[in-house]
Amino acid sequence: MKRFERITYAVFGVDVITSVRPNLDEEKVYLAVREALSLWSTVTPLSFGAPRAGEEPLLRIRFESDGQPSLGELGATSGFVSSTPTGPTGGADITIDSDNLLFLDRYLESFPIAVHGGPFDLIAVIAHEIGHGLGLEHPPIDPVTGQETESGMMSPSKGTAVIRQLYPYDIREVQRRHGAIQLGGAVNANLPETGRLIDASSGVHLQTAGSGLVVSGPTEPTSRAVFDVLVPAKNSWANALRLQFTTVTQNVFVNRLDVFDGIFPLQQFAISARNSGDEGLAGKSWDLLLGFLSRPRLANDMLVRTELYFTKKDGQPQSDFGVLQLAGVTAETLPPAFEFHA
Ligand SMILES: [Zn+2]
Structure with missing residues (x-):
């Protein structure tokens, strides 16, 4: 019987993103984090939850703002979590740049004129960085064409589209690292x-x-x-x-x-x-x-x-x-x- 590995996570700086992004509030930000996590747990025997007292979270998701959108960088991740026979090891620090225009409800929220592109899908941005935090890399580049061999949530650039589903590349790669989930009916x-x-x-x-x-x-x-x-x-x-x-x-x-x-x-x-x-x-x-x-x-x-x-x-x-x-x-x-x- 396949076990479900428990990966702890914590979210920091929700007050930061809600103060610089008036179209978002605390409820929307937590909804985006949960939905981004659930994309990955749906296809792998991982469960994400809050750390218990005294436990250090393995995934640390931090919303930051320095008043300047960092061009081309919606988020960054250092480190990753591995699944091993004795449980998950490692850890990842994920930062999301709150200075970019980010949305949750694309057709209900309004935005200022975009200076540096966007608005961008907050769920996709978080899901992409969580993918890095689970050890995934960007899809490989074909040396002849210079293009990605296939697309994914892990593609480095996804434009302003609403993308809230994993692609075959993402599913294959996360299952290679953390196993595939076994389903019933x-x-x-x-x-x-x-x-x-x-x-x-x-x-x-x-x-x-x-x-x-x-x-x-x-x-x-x-x-x-x-x-x-x-x-x-x-x-x-x-x-x-x-x-x-x-x-x-x-x-x-x-x-x-x-x-x-x-x-x-x-x-x-x-x-x-x-x-x-x-x-x-x-x-x-x-x-x-x-x-x-x-x-x-x-x-x-x-x-x-x-x-x-x-x-x-x-x-x-x-x-x-x-x-x-x-x-x-x-x-x-x-x-x-x-x-x-x-
Ligand atoms: Zn990336």
Whole structure:
């Protein structure tokens, strides 16, 4: 039976980044850190948690500001953590340069005119540095073309896209260093049976379409919609949630996802997915793997609450309605018998 290695982490300087980045607050910064960590723990038998009394954290994530964005450097990491037969060793110091324009909710936050590029995805910046902290390097450069042989979260430059998923390069490399996770079954939500609109602006509709759901609403003025679906995964150990949807029009974006064990909050995810071509993922269809840091055993069925907005921005094609198709919500579970490394 494969053990789960416990890697401790601590976050410093949250007051620094929230004071220089008015679009971010403490809650958003911690959400970004958790989501960045969960990208890695989803595919490897690692668990991330706070150090116990007297324990030194292995990953030390620090937000810094000297009033000057360091050009081309969003973050830096020295040292890394290795997995060994006797547990994790080493340690990493990660610094994030808070003087760059950084976002969490790409389409709700506003920014000053960028002087040195950006705004940049805070989750991707942290996830990239955590990758270094787990021992990963940038993808190799082809000596003939001078280009990367493949892309990754570990690519040194990702532009201003919203990238909150690992690439095959990242998964292969982190599993080579820390092992691959062994999964149990997958539990699908019955979307037409359980889909329910719970909070919506006037004119927003939720309809069934085959085995999926379609949400639509007027884009002017901005509409908000929150809908629930239920995943019958009671008594399972939850590793991750797979979310498959298509942003059919340019005027709809998925903002947040809240996951509950019955009525008890499990984890929140920042999605910021929109069909506008600048997200860096495969076109307008999204297939997201969202990991649970605590890998809980569910006492109830899993409630998945999605928040989205329909809104028209200047320069976008005219459209009266925003349309989103939800194709699948699936809980990825762990085998019944597994243990955490104490
Ligand atoms: Zn790097």
